[in-house]
Amino acid sequence: MSGCPGSKTIDFSEKTIQEGGEEGKRPSQLRQWPIQMHLVSPQAPYFQGKDILLAADCSAFALGDFHKDYLKGKSIGIACPKLDSDQEVYIEKIKSLIDDAKINTLTVMIMQVPCCFGLAQIAKEGAEKASRKIPVKQVVVGLEGNILSEEWI
């Protein structure tokens, strides 16, 4: 195997085993706008005292039940640790979410590719810089939409 696993071409369109069904409509669990980390403000009312999901851009596309299982009941910020610029702003925003918006918890959802762990590192640095302490959980999503791990960091 060579090259960057984050941009390596993989085709799993032949995957035939599917769990779950197509019945029923799934309502969106998104309760805010904007969502991109450069656009959101920690002062926004939808962050105050809430449980926050910091999701890697690709995760919502990979995870079939993203809305039902992870977004529901949470406010969200999305980012790409590989392509986004000025990521030090993200660290400051996470610190501000913890100290100023007094968020309850932070869940960082990343893809399994190595570059995505940078987002967990950003969350960690923001949490370490904050004077308040809150529980932070890391969820790693596999390329085919399976949950590989959930752990407290």
Add this chain to the structure above:
Amino acid sequence: MENVLNKEIKEIIDACPEVGRILDEYGIGCVPCSVGSCLLKDVVGIHSLDPEQEATLMYRIEKAVYPGRNVAKPVVDKTKKTAPKKISYSPPVKKLVEEHVLIKRLLALIPAIVDYIEGSAKVDKELILNCVDFIRTYADKYHHMKEEDILFKYVDEKAEVIQVMYKDHDTGRAHIRQVVEGAEKGNKSQIKEHLFAYRDLLTQHIKKEDEILYPWIDRQLSMEQVGEMFRKCNEADALVGDELPRKYERFIIELEEKFLQEVAK
């Protein structure tokens, strides 16, 4: 089998001791439990065994309870190896597990303390009362109160497993009252009996909490509840201040230094 599932574990083990031995093989230590009022279905459920292990355990229990019954043996894929489960505690629960460590350090010193008391001409009342102060203030007020006032509120407090924890806390308090009485009267055998009983009780109690109860509670908590519990535990800690846990850690260190020297003599 439905009838057995809804029976208290002590009643089942009393009638069929083989069930206790089977549970023990699966790391389910109900035999020495002081109460034993948990229902079999809860005992099995709380241990979160993998489905194959659980099916085999239930098969063996049913065969032991009803030896003449024709029970279908579950098919187990022996090529499938299950990795040992690593316990991952949520941050507020992890803090409670860490507090257990200091309590276990005192429990480990109890045999040496008892030897010292027995070998002394007069009971060292100050030593005993200092240990009692650690138990009442650090183990009970600082630690057990967070369990009782915060942690247990997130599950059904009427559940047998929680009732067993409350009972253990009360039994522990009763042993410590006896230790104080023994120290006041200079009664060495009373001190010895109840310090050892406290050590045995708390050793089992902490093991049950670390390995079974806390992970079981953690599995039921939402992110929102974890955050709320973390905040409540921090507020409870802030009320007593940072100095209290530091003071009792210093006490244990001094006790270890004293009794490690005693053992070395």
